[in-house]
Amino acid sequence: xxxxxxxxxxxxxxxxxxxxxxxxxxxxxxxxxxxxxxxxxxxxxxxxxxxxxxxxxxxxxxxxxxxxxxxxxxxxxxxxxxxxxxxxxxxxxxxxxxxxxxxxxxxxxxxxxxxxxxxxxxxxxxxxxxxxxxxxxxxxxxxxxxxxxxxxxxxxxxxxxxxxxxxxxxxxxxxxxxxxxxxxxxxxxxxxxxxxxxxxxxxxxxxxxxxxxxxxxxxxxxxxxxxxxxxxxxxxxxxxxxxxxxxxxxxxxxxxxxxxxxxxxxxxxxxxxxxxxxxxxxxxxxxxxxxxxxxxxxxxxxxxxxxxxxxxxxxxxxxxxxxxxxxxxxxxxxxxxxxxxxxxxxxxxxxxxxxxxxxxxxxxxxxxxxxxxxxxxxxxxxxxxxxxxxxxxxxxxxxxxxxxxxxxxxxxxxxxxxxxxxxxxxxx
Numbered sequence: 001x002x003x004x005x006x007x008x009x010x011x012x013x014x015x016x017x018x019x020x021x022x023x024x025x026x027x028x029x030x031x032x033x034x035x036x037x038x039x040x041x042x043x044x045x046x047x048x049x050x051x052x053x054x055x056x057x058x059x060x061x062x063x064x065x066x067x068x069x070x071x072x073x074x075x076x077x078x079x080x081x082x083x084x085x086x087x088x089x090x091x092x093x094x095x096x097x098x099x100x101x102x103x104x105x106x107x108x109x110x111x112x113x114x115x116x117x118x119x120x121x122x123x124x125x126x127x128x129x130x131x132x133x134x135x136x137x138x139x140x141x142x143x144x145x146x147x148x149x150x151x152x153x154x155x156x157x158x159x160x161x162x163x164x165x166x167x168x169x170x171x172x173x174x175x176x177x178x179x180x181x182x183x184x185x186x187x188x189x190x191x192x193x194x195x196x197x198x199x200x201x202x203x204x205x206x207x208x209x210x211x212x213x214x215x216x217x218x219x220x221x222x223x224x225x226x227x228x229x230x231x232x233x234x235x236x237x238x239x240x241x242x243x244x245x246x247x248x249x250x251x252x253x254x255x256x257x258x259x260x261x262x263x264x265x266x267x268x269x270x271x272x273x274x275x276x277x278x279x280x281x282x283x284x285x286x287x288x289x290x291x292x293x294x295x296x297x298x299x300x301x302x303x304x305x306x307x308x309x310x311x312x313x314x315x316x317x318x319x320x321x322x323x324x325x326x327x328x329x330x331x332x333x334x335x336x337x338x339x340x341x342x343x344x345x346x347x348x349x350x351x352x353x354x355x356x357x358x359x360x361x362x363x364x365x366x367x368x369x370x371x372x373x374x375x376x377x378x379x380x381x382x383x384x385x386x387x388x389x390x391x392x393x394x395x396x397x398x399x400x401x402x403x404x405x406x407x408x409x410x411x412x413x414x415x416x417x418x419x420x421x422x423x424x425x426x427x428x
Contacts, residue, residue, distance in 0.1 A: 129425040
């Protein structure tokens, strides 16, 4: 049986039911649930109807496109099924459709067999990464990583243990904060402002997958600012509204000290301006579904925001206007967790697709010209999440193990866990 995968990002394992500002009848989440129900009930005509609507919302999602192909196949539209399947393959997804019973009526067609030949080629691993270091802490369950250029240390945030560790230049790890120190909860995105020797970290409570979980805190989020020299908390900014759960996910820091960060469950971008020094809503849109990774343009005028269904959206910092980042038909920007700007390109941890990608931009930075696959099908991968750029090298968390929990939120036993691996790849 197929799962209708629309929200295919790793961190979705952690969140509450995603809420957006769209009407419930138009919500992608509601459509996805109804599509699943229709498929499970073998009501394939209804399934096709829902998949058409989902495809209209997310035409560049290979998952949506693939499932649309299945729906066409089961409803006796072979030409449209092949067209949709070809599109999903063109976006770089090496599907195993030949093993999928939904395509049973197409398997003898020459066109189908040719598509499978293309898909098989796309399933070949791409390897450009080597191991940078490991952290010998099986139950860390990390999500965010950042780098301090002043002394060469890395910082890694723990979801399960609600703490931040640092790894020195020799690869030795130690706690930067103790568990739940200063009210810290599961840690997601982090960034360092070296000009002010500050570490900024997102923290949130969105699932039982953390030690000492308190259900009453569900929907709480905060931003924590630490002094890198002393390790002491400078200030924390928290937001907890019973009727509106939040999930602060990732952030960027401007040269003037302003901080912008994504709120995944409300489809928003919040900010903390240095002068006002408080959390304030910058932008919320019903068109945003699960904003996640966020990057800053070199001129500090725009944000690149990764959304689950929209792919990457370009947001003007001055007036809050936004538009999808244009890209060729054969490129997909869905499934992104961490997102980073590097020399007129974007480096993306597409854990929804199990790969690390690079998107080359035009001179204006508002259009993707072409993409490059940096890493794919690495045997170390167990939901890579985020990374950090050091000079011309990209370091990233290769095995967050975000799904290493039982249904009741209990973490797997040690024999089912692995030490944290940080991989690196040269970008030149």
